[in-house]
Amino acid sequence: SYELTQPPSVSVSPGQTASITCSGNKLGDKYTSWYQQRPGQSPVLVIYQDTKRPSGVPERFSGSSSGNTATLTISGTQAVDEADYYCQAWDRSTVFGGGTKLTVL
């Protein structure tokens, strides 16, 4: 079965750029979505189709994908961005990554 791999944790200083990676076989040939989940809340879609932002998601969130890796980038990271982030792709079925805890120090 298809697998997506994320780093368990990423740390960033306020105002800096955070990058969270998601790896999977030929992931660049599929569309990747990203979800933000704050403690006790439901996941929220922040990026879909690799690079698109839903209405209401701040412009500091961006996505890219190539080869075997998709990347979620948060520019000018704010304390409010501290959360778990999950990538998701579709390979005959929906697959989620294991999640990355973003800490804003």
Added chain:
Amino acid sequence: QVQLQQSGPGLVKPSQTLSLTCAISGDSVSSTSAAWNWIRQSPSRGLEWLGRTYYRATWSNDYAPSVHSRITITPDTSKNQFSLQLNSVTPEDTAVYYCARGMYLRGFYYDYWGQGTLVTVSS
């Protein structure tokens, strides 16, 4: 604005049936561009897609292989909602269950989620 409101019990006994409902506002369960999904989350299994129901001239369902023999997802057009039934539950089915709207373009993404229901399987 699409909203999904979940309801159902938070405690189910082993071997019994887990039943949850997701009421839709701002869209239709009969939409021909959306699919209506159940996804669960647990510390041991992470986020796990369970299945979907969708209407494309006829009703169809897709289920994850891990639960295929135990799961049923049913639309209710009169109430604009859809339901999850998971039979023969064990403690391994303890998780937070979410309903979510899925949109498709070379793969699904999930743009609206319910509030989540913690379901504990215990006697």
